Amino acid sequence: MxxxxxxxxxxxxxxxxxxxxxxxxxxxxxxxxxxxxxxxxxxxxxxxxxxxxxxxxxxxxxxxxxxGLIDGHYHVTMHGTRGAMSDDPAKPALGGAGGVSPYGQWFNAMTAEDEFASAQHASLEMLANGYTCFLEAGTVFDTDAVAEAVEGVGIRAVLGDPFLWDLTGGMAMASELDRAPVDLARCLSAIGRECRRNDDPDALVRGHIAVYGSGTASDELLLAGKEAADRHGVVLNQHQSLAPGGVAREDERLGRHPFVHFAELGLLADNTTYVHLNVLREDEVEAIAGSGMSAVWHPANYQFYAIGTAIPPRIPELHGRGVNVALGSDIAKLWTIGEGPLIGYLLAREWGGYLTAEAMFEMQTRAAARAAGLADRIGSLxxxxxxxxxxxxxxxxxxxxxxxxxxxxxxxxxxxxxxxxxxxxxxxxxxxxxVRVDEGAVHAASRASARRLAEITGQSPGTIWPETA
Ligand SMILES: [Zn+2]
The missing domain is CATH 2.30.40.10 (Urease, subunit C, domain 1)
Incomplete structure (x- = not known):
């Protein structure tokens, strides 16, 4: 010294x-x-x-x-759907009776410019809310356009290969996307491609393995995802157990509860991250606790989809048992990025539980870094x-x-x-x-893109009150 x-x-x-x-x-x-x-x-x-x-x-x-705060799950190209997808539960955006779902139509209509505009807007909003990194859900088509948008704003992202799914029947949207057919061969040839970004140790935008999940992946695809995650030293990330209907279909297909099945396949590990976990049964809680896996929680979505009318939230209990729990925003439609801690705190209280402010902050920082596979570089000072x-x-x-x-x-x-x-x-x-981008220009591009996409997809967003010229 x-x-x-x-x-x-x-x-x-x-x-x-x-x-x-x-x-x-x-x-x-x-x-x-x-x-x-x-x-x-x-x-x-x-x-x-x-x-x-x-x-x-x-x-x-x-x-x-x-x-810097870290969002554990964000669909960065869907930021422009804010206000387009109805907040009326009678008009579900993820599917319903007949035709392609509103989200499916939106994904089909997007160009690389639209993905860029949405990603720029979302990244800027994250930055303004103290977010310096997010784990994308594997739902970007033009990952280079999105990487350019994110790097321009100056935050980090962890991207996945687009829409890895090979089963229909799990979720309507899986059979709706023109550019991402349900096909194991397509997935196996794409898997791990985004991890090329990790060759540069200083890359702000990195890659991981994202399988869409929630009943859209065969065991073969999931095991290939885990093998790729192990080989590349990244996490395997997927949606799982969002709502009772989808979980009931999975129970039937698997002949047991999904997380029990995943545990037996060796898919609950330090480098696996599951998103949602709204519907968990006792045997699944036991399989998850102590497995080393990470959970990404969207307390607002648990409420938005009225899951509590069917099943209590188990995440506060998992957290209490030492499971690594992070927060994600999914799509900031009726809330913005950074409101998860208050929503999660109140949700836990509503069911008689208690998560401290400190616990909620941990879910936005070091726990989210681990869920994103970046605990060695970010998440703490x-x-x-x-x-x-x-x-x-x-x-x-x-x-x-x-x-x-x-x-x-x-x-x-x-x-x-x-x-x-x-x-x-x-x-x-x-x-x-x-200090990096012209905020007005970013917002103008996002507005133009969202308006165009709303028109193409036949959404008629707007207030229910009469707008008078
Ligand atoms: Zn999601």
Whole structure:
């Protein structure tokens, strides 16, 4: 140790630093030092500032400083469907009587430009809400267009090969997409292609194995997915057990409950991530607990699809039993990205459970990093990790009186107080605005794309009130 401070690119000082490290340490008068793309020091400001001199210094004004948030499941090309798909449960967007479902039509009508526009809009909205990474659901056709959009905004994404499915009968949409036929041979030739992105250790957009799931994959496809995930060192990710109807069909096809089946196939492991898990029976809870798998929870979708009229939520219990639970937004249709913690907290309470604000925050950070297969690089503020950092503001009333800054931030202020976001050591959001893209242009492109797609697909969105010219 020399007596003079070493220089680094950036020193963030005067922060209430929430590290999310193994000890969940918090430094109320903390600092973070960043050099190039990585964190080089985290701790009490008196120690960090004595050891490091930043070329650039950001004064956090006493506000929380924490790792970038991570969305565990997002359909990034469906962001433009907001307002197009009806919020009326009598008009289901995922299918219903006859014809191609509204989502199916939308997927069929999208061009690469539409996917780019939606991904840019979604990424920008994520960034403004303190999100620096998301795990895509494997529902992008033109992954290069989406990668370009995401990288332009300056956040991370983990993409999958498009629509890997080989069974009909599990879900209507699986037989609706012109460009993604239900076909094992197609899937086996595509599987793992997105993992080529991981050859570049600095890639912001990486690849993983996404099988669509929810009864649309044969055992052969799932086992091929697991083998590919093991070989590439990534996660295998799929939808599972969204709603009672689909799960009943799977029970019948498999002759047992889906998670019991997956456990016997060896598909519940440290590198497998399942999304939804709204419908779980006792034997499935037992199979999941202790398996090492990750669960991605959409508490808003559990409510939106009225699952509670059929079966209680089991995720709070899984969390209590040590299962790695992350939050995902799926499609931010009636909510925006970052509202999961409040919704999840209240959902647990409604059923007599209790998840702390800290638990909800963990689901947005280190647990989500693990669910995305990136626990070694993001999800906490620790020396050696990538510098994905959010700096809050104390300008809003929701940041006060400051007796419990974590609870204020996670449940009360939520993402309103996000001020500055740093990804891979680079400031990409300052004062709540992107420093990389023209926000007006991004929004204009998304509006034009959504309007065109709504027209092609025959959606007639709009308020139920008369709009008078
Ligand atoms: Zn989904």
């Amino acid at each position: 020399g007596t003079h401070p070493e220089s680094c690119d950036l020193l963030i000082r005067n922060g209430y630093v929430v590290t999310m490290d193994n000890g969940r340490r918090v430094f109320p008068a903390g600092a973070v030092a960043v050099n190039e793309k990585r964190i080089v020091a985290v701790g009490p400001e008196r120690e960090v500032a004595a050891a490091w001199r930043g070329h650039r210094v950001i004064d956090a004004g006493g506000a929380p400083v924490h790792p 620790e020396v050696g990790k990538r510098a994905d950092i959010v700096i809050r503001s104390r300008a809003l009333g929701e940041s006060h009186p400051g007796l419990n800054p974590v609870q204020e931030m996670v449940l009360v202020g939520r993402t309103k107080t996000v001020d500055t976001v740093i990804v891979d050591g680079e400031t990409v959001l300052r004062g709540g605005r992107s």
